[in-house]
Amino acid sequence: MSWDWRYAWQIVPTLLDGVAQTFLVTLVSATIALLGGLAVAVTRWLSPAVVRAPLWLLVELTRGVPILVLLFFCFYGLPGLGLRPSAFVTGVVVLGAVYAAYCSEVYRGGLASVPPTVWDASAALGLSTFVTWTRVILPTVVRANVGALGNYVVILYKQTALLFTIGVPVLLTNAQVAGYESFRYLEPFTLAGVLYLLLNLPSVWLVRRLEKRMTRGGF
Amino acid sequence: MADSESGRPPAVEFDAVTKRYGQAQVLDGFTLKVQAGQTVTLIGPSGSGKTTVLRLAMALERPTSGDIRVFGESVVYDDPARGLPISKANAGRRSRQIGMVFQQYNLFPHMTVLANLTLAPRTVLGLRRDEAEELAMEHLADVGLRDKSHAYPGQLSGGQQQRVAIARALALRPRLLLLDEITSALDPELIGEVLEVVRKLTRTTDITTLIVTHEMRFAREISDRIVMFDRGEVVEDGLPAQLFTAPSSPRTREFLHSILDH
Numbered sequence: 001m002s003w004d005w006r007y008a009w010q011i012v013p014t015l016l017d018g019v020a021q022t023f024l025v026t027l028v029s030a031t032i033a034l035l036g037g038l039a040v041a042v043t044r045w046l047s048p049a050v051v052r053a054p055l056w057l058l059v060e061l062t063r064g065v066p067i068l069v070l071l072f073f074c075f076y077g078l079p080g081l082g083l084r085p086s087a088f089v090t091g092v093v094v095l096g097a098v099y100a101a102y103c104s105e106v107y108r109g110g111l112a113s114v115p116p117t118v119w120d121a122s123a124a125l126g127l128s129t130f131v132t133w134t135r136v137i138l139p140t141v142v143r144a145n146v147g148a149l150g151n152y153v154v155i156l157y158k159q160t161a162l163l164f165t166i167g168v169p170v171l172l173t174n175a176q177v178a179g180y181e182s183f184r185y186l187e188p189f190t191l192a193g194v195l196y197l198l199l200n201l202p203s204v205w206l207v208r209r210l211e212k213r214m215t216r217g218g219f
Numbered sequence: 220m221a222d223s224e225s226g227r228p229p230a231v232e233f234d235a236v237t238k239r240y241g242q243a244q245v246l247d248g249f250t251l252k253v254q255a256g257q258t259v260t261l262i263g264p265s266g267s268g269k270t271t272v273l274r275l276a277m278a279l280e281r282p283t284s285g286d287i288r289v290f291g292e293s294v295v296y297d298d299p300a301r302g303l304p305i306s307k308a309n310a311g312r313r314s315r316q317i318g319m320v321f322q323q324y325n326l327f328p329h330m331t332v333l334a335n336l337t338l339a340p341r342t343v344l345g346l347r348r349d350e351a352e353e354l355a356m357e358h359l360a361d362v363g364l365r366d367k368s369h370a371y372p373g374q375l376s377g378g379q380q381q382r383v384a385i386a387r388a389l390a391l392r393p394r395l396l397l398l399d400e401i402t403s404a405l406d407p408e409l410i411g412e413v414l415e416v417v418r419k420l421t422r423t424t425d426i427t428t429l430i431v432t433h434e435m436r437f438a439r440e441i442s443d444r445i446v447m448f449d450r451g452e453v454v455e456d457g458l459p460a461q462l463f464t465a466p467s468s469p470r471t472r473e474f475l476h477s478i479l480d481h
Contacts, residue, residue: 126391
């Protein structure tokens, strides 16, 4: 058995469909992760202990259980309770929630390291709480941590391959299906690997660039 | 609480203010009145509570007991008699009359100089962007930094950052300005440019200025009044010429000796 270019060429369209789906899954779950993580961190920061405790539990639960277990629980387990989310919804919500938990820890560390002088300056200027948070504190935190947050998005992108297990047609799924239909696995999985890598390189570059841009002005 | 001579309330008035952090007593029955338009400098050893005095006036901290009034209005209570703490809205309104400049400049590092200067006027005073920017450019011109409006704080020297911080505090057109050791973090060669800005400010405006500084020559030259402060209480209070040349308290003499003799 050797490499078959004609076959490889044949499966490219279906693999590209997988790329599109991978991209979509990444986009939606990364949005959930970045905004959800921020919401969790800010809520924990501003809330009394009674609210903080359950949020802490939720974060630890999400971080402490393997993603596959969460995926199977939601996709195969929840129907037992009468809930039947689609594979796509299950996938993006689970990935989004897990990485929201990771991101919330980044934001929390960022909030804790905002120097007291920044809060003082905001108060001395009479800025409202809302303006202080949206224009001063959060931009400071995000800029200081754009590298860590970006890295989580890059990792999340690779983890989208896990959604193969519940049948979301991401790149890996389509490669597996192509191989299954023709009993040839060398070409689909090689191409899948190459495509994952090719997509990853620009995003790593983008994260570095963002990091550089955000830290201008001497942070 | 009105001043007997002019009938106007003092710009700032500390009324038997006590401040404790846990066991540490920083201020103990501290009382001070600063008349509107005056420049008053607090001097005294490190750790004597000078910075706390300014932070209390800016309402960055609350006194343990006592009251602080700015232009006749409490920044601590809505109703001092019943100990009702000040509401957020009132606190905001009063703090608008006060500007503060810090030792570490405290500029927002992710914003350009212009954005640093326009944020409060736009969101607190509700100015339009073009109005706020025009005013900001005037204030930058006053501190000699018109050409730096699009720089980020990290691209400026310490002296320039501090001048921007002064311009930012003035952008809200405060009636009372608090300067907290504004040259202490600067390299010696940069101190002059910052002091020059303050000199010009006190000469050309009627803004009331309360200063904490270790620059004694500057304090003597610029102040209408010097307050010597030690261990949470006023030791001596008088005209600069008298206090620096013929201090009446041994503690003042000792302090002046310790910092002028090197």
